Amino acid sequence: MTVPMRARSRREAHRAATPLELFFDLCFVVAIAQAGRQLVHALAEGHWGHGIGGYLMLFFAVWWAWMNFSWFSSAYDTDDALYRVVTLIQIAGVLILAAGVPRAFAAGDFGVVWFGFLVMRLAMVSQWLRAAYGCTGAERRTALTYAVGVTVCQVGWLGLLIVPAGDVPWVFAVVGALELAVPAVAERTWQTAWHPHHIAERYGLFLIIVLGETISAATVAVQSALDENDELGVLLPLAGGGLLLVFAAYWIYFAVPIHLHLRSNRQAFLWGYGHYLVYVSAAAIGAGIEIAVEESVGSAHLSLRAASACVTVPAALFMFTVWLIHSRHQKRGPAQQLVLPVSSVAVLACTFAGQLAVLAAGLVAAATVAMGATLTARQGTALEG
Template identity: 70%
Template sequence: MTSSSTPPAGPSGPPDAGRPLRRLVARGRGETHRAASPLELFFDLCFVVAIAQAGIQLVHALAENHVGEGITNYAMVFFAIWWAWMNFTWFASAYDNDDVLYRVVTLVQIAGVLVLAAGVSRAFEDHDFLAVWLGYAIMRLAMAAQWLRAARAARGVERSVTLRYAGGILLCQVGWLGLLVLPEGGRPWVFLVMAVAELCVPVLAEKDGQTAWHPHHIAERYGLFTIIVLGETIAAATVAVKTGVEENDALADLLPIATGGLLIVFSAWWIYFVVPIHGHLRSNRQAFLWGYGHYLVFASAAAIGAGLEVAVEQTVGKAHISTLAASAAVTLPTALYLLTLWALHSRHFKVGIAQQAVLPVTALVVICCTFLGEWAVLAAGVVSALAVVTGTTLTARMVAREREAKATAPVV
């Protein structure tokens, strides 16, 4: 365990804070008051720029009824963004020493995601992945450099872990060249093979030892990124509604979509943060499943915003799709978000069939709302809000019963 080699740092920050250059050693998992740094928050905001670009292109694809192609390209681009973000997040949780070199390499990664964002439109429209590949390569080479720097200060099992990370990242980056050199029809297969290879790198790298990631810090980082993605969803939907009102004077028609969209996003935030998930992250097995599962959480949260834009465009006559398809663009990612959160978060803290069934049943009802025509989005929002009310009520009753039982229990 690499975490045992380094004493915990205090609440003021990493060990030896204030020096411009210092050894990149593992931080302690027992640190108190560990919180996200300003650099990490800046990192997240820049990554959301790329997510916004992917969302815009998904809107265009769905509005033009290129559903299969749009979803495939979105999944591929979003994986590159999410995986680079996730790798940095877990590395920073274990090794962030906040010196000058660490900051510079992190800023290089930010530059990489901006290059990737600039190439998203060409990837969707022309199937030209050169800029996306280049941006991803910049991020991944910078990440490999961070792992190699950590390896210099490591010993024993920890050194093997860091070197396997660096080597795996570099080998995978060579494999991604297939997106540039293979025919267009083979690119989805390249993506599938290389995505699986990327997912295997952390599992293989940490087979003999666990890096010193901090459970509370990881939970906070994922929560903050969820907030930023949901904020981008609200921003995108707001711009779409504003444009529809100004250009088509369709306030009355768009009001149900705007109201339903807000209820969905508000409910998505509430459900995510209703339980303190950091206590569940005790081992790599739990953490890997939880961390990997957030691909669906982040992707579906961002897709909700794209779906709301599609619904607005369909309502004002700018999208070449049916009302049913526009409704599905909102309800399906909403249902996926709810089911994924239940699988990753809620089921670990719910007691009894009633509490366990709230989110799965809600997801099913949200899907049924797809068939309600122009009221589909509003209905999905109301159902999501009712899920929050139901879950909160059931939890409150359970807590009240437990308190009553304790109060009436005989004193031994």
């Protein structure tokens, strides 16, 4: 049954992610895996600029499509038949986009990626138009502005299909900036009724999806290397260090109740946009572990230090970005505030630890978790006293 699409309340009790939202997130694993796989191939061959640039652009498309849906659903999820069908269409667009990632990476052909994005965005525009139909005044203008803004940006992405390959990054930068501006313009007079606890949960669940893909990619890489080379002594430190990094990434992120910080659009949008770096670095850790494994068995065309950097740089970026946009809002005192920034520098320094670089980075990450937990416990004891 179709019902009028009305804004949900920010004060709604016990608001949690729906099965449809969880299914939506899960389907993004395919696109994330494709982007990570192409990054591994490019960096393993020494094509740094092409690999990193392509990865950042394609991950932006995936992340932004997820962002659009997540914030809309937090405000207007009716969970009726029409809403479900439109969301399933968006999922189809994600899968089309994922299918086009290899071609975009290898040949700069963004046709399939653009079409998949088009399917997602047209579905998103229809959702905003439906929301506009069900409301009045400033709220209606906000919904219509979103619909128009998304449509204009989608037309802008046509530039990827017509400009020379060398100009693609410029098109991405310009249209990407326009995409980021749409929410600020649309909500300047009316704030949509997104739910702080729901948004915090949705972002956390998506991080779990990304970390799960990281573990999966690293596991397959280690298994393949064992099947082909049987270098257990070399691979164990890589596997152990990589696992510690992923476990620490989970612990560090979920150590604070961030929904208490999300009081208005100003805090929430900066926090939400900053997660691009959180997600892109978390996914890149898995790609880096794959590259380190390939280098250890002689399958990659890059140095040991460069392969180590493929793990330590995204791991350090993840730790610092989580502190910058997420954890620092709940930290008290200089000791707690300095743990993650100092640890990110220490992880970077592990790049120079030779064959034990990944293991060293994992141990630093584990020590970071232990230090953070100890300081939090001490603070709690002091407050009780």
